[in-house]
Amino acid sequence: MCLILLAWRAHPGFPLIFAGNRDEAYDRPSAPAGFWKDGPEIYGGRDLEQGGTWLGLRRNGRFAAVTNYRDGPARKPAPRSRGHLTSTFLRGNEEPGAYLATIAADANLYGGFTLLAGDGERLLAFSNRGGGIEELPSGVHGLSNHLLNTPWPKIVKGKRRVAALRDAGEERLVQGLFAALADRTAAADAELPDTGVGAARERELSPAFIAGERYGTRASTVVLVDANGGVRFIERRFGARGAAQGETDRRFPLHSMRASGRVINAAGQDV
Numbered sequence: 001m002c003l004i005l006l007a008w009r010a011h012p013g014f015p016l017i018f019a020g021n022r023d024e025a026y027d028r029p030s031a032p033a034g035f036w037k038d039g040p041e042i043y044g045g046r047d048l049e050q051g052g053t054w055l056g057l058r059r060n061g062r063f064a065a066v067t068n069y070r071d072g073p074a075r076k077p078a079p080r081s082r083g084h085l086t087s088t089f090l091r092g093n094e095e096p097g098a099y100l101a102t103i104a105a106d107a108n109l110y111g112g113f114t115l116l117a118g119d120g121e122r123l124l125a126f127s128n129r130g131g132g133i134e135e136l137p138s139g140v141h142g143l144s145n146h147l148l149n150t151p152w153p154k155i156v157k158g159k160r161r162v163a164a165l166r167d168a169g170e171e172r173l174v175q176g177l178f179a180a181l182a183d184r185t186a187a188a189d190a191e192l193p194d195t196g197v198g199a200a201r202e203r204e205l206s207p208a209f210i211a212g213e214r215y216g217t218r219a220s221t222v223v224l225v226d227a228n229g230g231v232r233f234i235e236r237r238f239g240a241r242g243a244a245q246g247e248t249d250r251r252f253p254l255h256s257m258r259a260s261g262r263v264i265n266a267a268g269q270d271v
Contacts, residue, residue, distance in 0.1 A: 052083020061120030068114025070145035072196030153187035211242035
């Protein structure tokens with residue numbers, strides 16, 4: 001993914017609120033969000049080229065999402081696909097901090113990334129471009145092609161829009177999050193970051209929603225997890241120039257899970 005906006009334990013009804021755009025070449029094959037045939041407890045999209053995912057949720061409360069870190073044109077392909085960082089976490093049972101510590105040892109085998117990993121009780125981030133392992137406090141956070149909460153224009157604007165929805169009901173929340181993800185307004189040149197790809201490319205990549213000819217926003221996704229462990233996962237898919245290609249809107253419950261000797265629900269609450 002290339003834009004993530006989330007509210008973690010900042011809404012009275014939804015401990016996890018997630019909104020994200022996956023930006024990718026239009027010709028890279030992928031599968032729409034759904035339960036995986038080879039991992040029936042996992043719900044998310046699938047990269048059909050490498051087999052990983054940009055975003056997924058397992059029914060025991062495990063959650064992961066990854067963004068690329070932009071620091072100039074890639075010199076050569078990395079040995080490992082970043083999409084496997086998320087899928088491996090979703091399939092496994094390590095607590096998030098232990099998992100991130102494990103991948104930190106081999107972080108140089110991947111292209112630049114920032115990974116979010118959570119289990120319903122904790123939500124952590126790690127980038128192989130600096131910052132170390134970081135636990136997210138309650139509040140509104142944003143992530144694009146850099147470190148967590150780097151104040152790029154679309155992150156600043158997006159966090160402000162999410163913060164304004166922290167008391168919203170479900171339908172207003174969904175509408176407001178998708179409106180934030182659909183924003184095609186480019187940043188002013190004076191506000192553009194310098195990530196080594198040139199001013200024209202920075203300008204093209206600066207909106208929340210990118211509608212290029214060969215590369216752009218392939219999917220906009222909203223995930224809501226309520227205090228009882230109920231999930232609503234909505235994915236809207238797009239083609240070249242932002243042409244709509246379909247939507248999936250699915251509800252399902254999470255299972256209770258055990259952590260540290262306690263039974264907790266997906267919101268991290270004792271049950």
